[in-house]
Every structure is written in C-alpha cells, then in structure tokens.
Amino acid sequence: MAYTTINKPSxxxxxxxxxxxxxxxxxxxxxxxxDFTWIKIxxxxxxxxxxxxxxxxxxxxxxxxxxxxxxxxxxxxLFNSDGFTLGTDHGFNKSSAxxxxxxxxxxxxxxxxxxxxxxxxxxANTTSGFSIVKYTGxxxxxxxxxxxxxxxKMMIFKELGGxxxxxxxxxxxxxxxxxxxDNVTQGYYNPNSFLNTTDPTSSLIYLGDSAGSNSxxxxxxxxxxxxxxxxxxxxxxxxxxxxxxxVYTGFKPAWVLIRRTDAGGxxxxxxxxxxxxxxxxxxxxxxxxPNESLAEYSGNKLDILSNGIKFKSANGDINASGGSYIYxxxxxxxxxxxxxxxxxxx
Numbered sequence: 001m002a003y004t005t006i007n008k009p010s011x012x013x014x015x016x017x018x019x020x021x022x023x024x025x026x027x028x029x030x031x032x033x034x035d036f037t038w039i040k041i042x043x044x045x046x047x048x049x050x051x052x053x054x055x056x057x058x059x060x061x062x063x064x065x066x067x068x069x070x071x072x073x074x075x076x077x078l079f080n081s082d083g084f085t086l087g088t089d090h091g092f093n094k095s096s097a098x099x100x101x102x103x104x105x106x107x108x109x110x111x112x113x114x115x116x117x118x119x120x121x122x123x124a125n126t127t128s129g130f131s132i133v134k135y136t137g138x139x140x141x142x143x144x145x146x147x148x149x150x151x152x153k154m155m156i157f158k159e160l161g162g163x164x165x166x167x168x169x170x171x172x173x174x175x176x177x178x179x180x181x182d183n184v185t186q187g188y189y190n191p192n193s194f195l196n197t198t199d200p201t202s203s204l205i206y207l208g209d210s211a212g213s214n215s216x217x218x219x220x221x222x223x224x225x226x227x228x229x230x231x232x233x234x235x236x237x238x239x240x241x242x243x244x245x246x247v248y249t250g251f252k253p254a255w256v257l258i259r260r261t262d263a264g265g266x267x268x269x270x271x272x273x274x275x276x277x278x279x280x281x282x283x284x285x286x287x288x289x290p291n292e293s294l295a296e297y298s299g300n301k302l303d304i305l306s307n308g309i310k311f312k313s314a315n316g317d318i319n320a321s322g323g324s325y326i327y328x329x330x331x332x333x334x335x336x337x338x339x340x341x342x343x344x345x346x
Contacts, residue, residue: 006128006229009251009330009331009332009333010031010254010332011031011105012105012127012128012130012230013102013104013254013255013330013331014030014034014103014254015100015101015102015103015272015274015275016030016083016100016103016274017098017099017100017101017274017275018099018101019099020041020090020092020093020094020095020096020097020098020099021093021095022088022093022094022095023088023093024077024085024087024088024093025085025086025093026083026084026085027084027085027086027101028080028082029082029083030082030084030101030103031082032082032103032105033080033081033105033108034053034079034083034103034104034105035054035079035104035105035106035107035108035123035132036051036053036103036104036132037051037079037084037101038051038063038101038102038103039051039091039092039099039100039101039102040100040288041090041091041092041098041099041295042097042098042099042275042286042288042295042296043098043296044094044097044295045293045294045295046090046091046293047063047065047091047293048062048063048064048288048293049062049075049091049092050062050063051075051076052106052132052220052222053079053106053108053109053110053123053132054106054109054110054122054132054134054220055069055134055160056109057076057077057079057084058071058072058073058075058077059071060072060075060076061158061160063181063182063290063291064182064289064292064293065182066164066166068159068160068161068162068163068217069160069161072087072089074087074088074089074092075087075089075091075092084101100272100274100275102255102272104128105130106123106125106130106131107131108123109123110122110132110134111123113133113144113145113146113147114145115144115145115203115204116142116143116144116204116205117138117142117143117144118135118136118138118142118143118144118207119135120133120134120135120144120146121133121134122134122145122146122147123147124146124147124149126147126148126149126150128227128230128231129148129150129152129225129226129227129230129231130148130223130224130225131146131147131148131222131223132220132221132222132223133145133146133147133205133221133223134218134219134220134221135218135219135221136216136217136219137213137214137215137218137219138214138216139211139214139215140209140214141196141207141208141209142214143204143205143206144204144205145204145205146203146204146205146221147203148202148203148223148225149202149203150202151200151202151225152169152205152223152224153170153171153224153226153233154168154170154224154233154328155169155200155205155221155222155223155224156168156169156221156222157169157212157213157219157220157221158219158220158221159211159212159218160218160219160220161215162211162217164211164212164215165180165181165182165183165212166180166181166182167180167194167212167213168180168181168259169194169195170233170326171233171234172234172235172261172326173188173261174199175194175195175197175198175199175200175206176190176191177189178190178191178194178212179259179261179326180291181268181290181291182290183291184264184265184266184267184292186264187259187260187261187263187264191208191210191212192208193208193209194208194212194213195207195208195213196208205221205223229250229331229334230330230334231328231329231330231331232249232250232251232253232327232328233327233328234327235324235326235327236325236327237322237325238316238319238321238323238325239319239321240314240320240322240323241314241319241321242312242313242314243312244302244310244311244312244313244314244318244319245310245311245319246305246309246310247308247309247310247311247327248307249307249308249309249329249331250307250308251306251307251331251332251333251334252305252306252307252331252332252333252334253304253308253309253330254272254273254274254331254332255270255271255272255329256269256270256271256272256309256327256328256329257269257270257290257327257328258270258271258317258325258327259325259326259327260318260320260323260324260325261326262323262324263320263323266316266317267289267292267317268289268290269289269300269317269318270287270288270289270290271284271286271287271302273304273332275296276298282303282305283301283303283304283312284301284302284304285298285299285300285301286298287299287300299313299315300313300315300317302318304332309329
C-alpha cells in the first residue's frame with residue numbers, strides 16, 4: 001500500500017477564531033487555501049454556515065436546517081489564499097460577536113469525474129482523505145465517483161435545490177443506516193434506498209433512489225477517508241462516569257465531532273482545541289451543536305490527550321453507560337515525531 005507524508009496536520013485542517021466587525025473584513029491565518037469552510041457564531045444564536053469552493057463563495061448551507069442552498073451577498077464573499085473575505089451578514093460578521101471557522105483543504109474548484117454512472121465535479125485531496133463531490137442525481141440506483149483513491153468512512157450528503165436533510169453515512173452504522181446532521185430526534189434509521197445497501201469503494205459511492213443521496217435537485221457530498229495519524233473515524237461505547245471512556249485516536253486531536261446513535265433526543269457535539277480550556281490545560285468544555293443554532297455552551301467536558309480523548313462527563317450525549325457513539329476527529333499533532341506523520345488509507 002502506498003504511503004503519503006503529511007508534514008503538518010494543520011496544512012490540511014485548521015480552526016480559525018475571529019471577532020466580527022460589522023464591516024467588510026478579510027480573515028487571515030488559516031494557513032492554506034481552504035476549500036470547505038464551516039462557520040458558526042459563538043456568542044449568540046444563529047445558523048451554522050457551510051460553504052465550499054466547488055459550489056462557490058456565497059453559496060450557503062445550514063447544518064441545523066433542512067433548507068435548500070441560498071446565495072448570500074454579504075456573507076463569505078471570497079475564498080483567499082490564507083483565509084476568506086466577509087461581508088456584513090450577522091451570521092458571519094456581526095460587530096463584536098465571536099466566531100469560529102473550521103477549514104479543510106481539498107483541491108480547488110474541482111474537475112470532472114466520470115468514474116460513476118453519474119458524472120460529478122470533484123475536488124479531492126488524496127493525501128488528507130477529503131473530497132467535495134457535486135452532482136445531479138437521477139432518482140434511480142446509480143454510482144458517482146468521489147476521487148479519494150481510498151474508501152470513505154464518513155460521508156455527509158445534502159440536497160441543494162430542495163429540503164431533504166443532511167444524510168450522514170458512517171462506516172460503523174453501515175450502508176443501510178443513516179443518521180441526520182440536522183436532526184435530534186433519531187439516532188439512526190434504516191432507508192435501504194440511501195446507498196443501495198452497498199458500501200462505498202475506493203472510487204465509487206453507490207446511490208439508491210433516496211432524495212437524501214440522489215436528488216434530481218442537485219447534491220453535494222463531503223467525503224472523508226481515514227488517514228493514520230491525521231484523522232480517525234470510528235465508534236466507542238460510553239461508561240456513564242465522569243472519569244469516562246478513553247478513545248484512542250493515535251494523535252492529539254484538534255477537532256472532534258460526536259453523535260449518539262442508539263437513542264434519539266441527543267445532540268451532535270462539536271469540540272475543537274481553540275475555543276476553551278478549563279479545569280486543566282487540556283480540558284475542553286465549550287461545545288457547539290451542528291443540529292442546533294444555539295450559542296456556544298460550556299459543559300460536557302472532555303480531555304484532549306496526546307493519543308486520544310477521555311470524557312470527563314457522564315452526559316448522555318457523549319458518555320452514557322452502554323451508549324453507542326460515532327465520531328470523527330482530526331489531528332493537532334501526531335503521536336510520534338515532532339513534525340511529520342506517515343498517513344495511509346485505512
């Protein structure tokens with residue numbers, strides 16, 4: 001199996017905090033030309049804003065809503081070489097409000113991919129295992145190329161021109177179960193039509209006739225393959241203790257997304273290493289909920305360790321006794337070495 005070298009995880013994923021001005025401003029310091037940016041106001045209630053270079057600056061989706069893509073004139077107006085330019089929209093740039101942006105590097109605005117029965121536009125970074133896939137579905141069983149050259153372990157789908165919600169595939173759940181990024185009431189459900197009950201391959205996504213993955217109104221999919229030392233996409237079982245379950249990732253995490261799957265009524269939890277530290281240098285206690293527009297919440301702590309995470313809360317959203325959870329994490333630093341990590345597809 002071929003190996004690729006990731007010198008620094010922050011060359012491919014980075015969290016950037018900023019404060020709004022209420023006037024046009026350029027945010028710099030991302031560290032690379034990002035292709036997928038997820039922005040959330042921290043200090044008050046407002047929607048999560050997801051944008052990418054394949055759809056183009058100004059094309060907004062909201063992870064806490066099922067609404068169709070909208071074109072904003074005063075939100076993120078330009079992707080730059082080291083950040084992005086913002087207009088005056090309060091969801092992006094309200095005066096004195098605090099914001100977080102999570103940024104991933106793919107491969108620019110994308111190119112044609114004809115691997116599947118449906119042609120797609122794909123921006124793929126095969127080193128970091130991330131691709132953005134835009135296509136128009138057929139409403140019937142089909143395949144579409146994702147460009148990763150490795151099997152994706154997590155994929156997030158959204159219908160662009162309609163109100164079908166955010167459908168999430170995770171390897172732990174399998175190809176006949178789906179959880180919803182925008183939904184709090186279900187852990188998962190079983191639509192066999194979602195991925196035609198077929199696992200993705202190193203080149204193809206198999207689509208059923210569900211509008212959640214194969215809408216004639218257009219689709220976007222964010223695809224993630226696991227790379228050793230850089231990303232971890234897996235599952236764990238909670239223990240219901242404030243001295244909680246330890247989850248091994250093989251690196252010091254910079255970003256963690258968690259979802260309980262065996263029970264409804266639970267939030268997705270999103271943590272990063274930039275927004276807070278309390279109760280110890282590695283204790284992270286500020287959480288945002290991708291399926292809610294709520295402001296940042298302090299609580300439900302976890303400990304960021306050199307080789308994984310340890311939960312410091314018995315909250316059922318992240319650590320119920322016997323609870324089943326899926327997660328995806330990206331690295332701040334690898335477990336070994338001070339500058340580089342060898343990454344390979346898992």
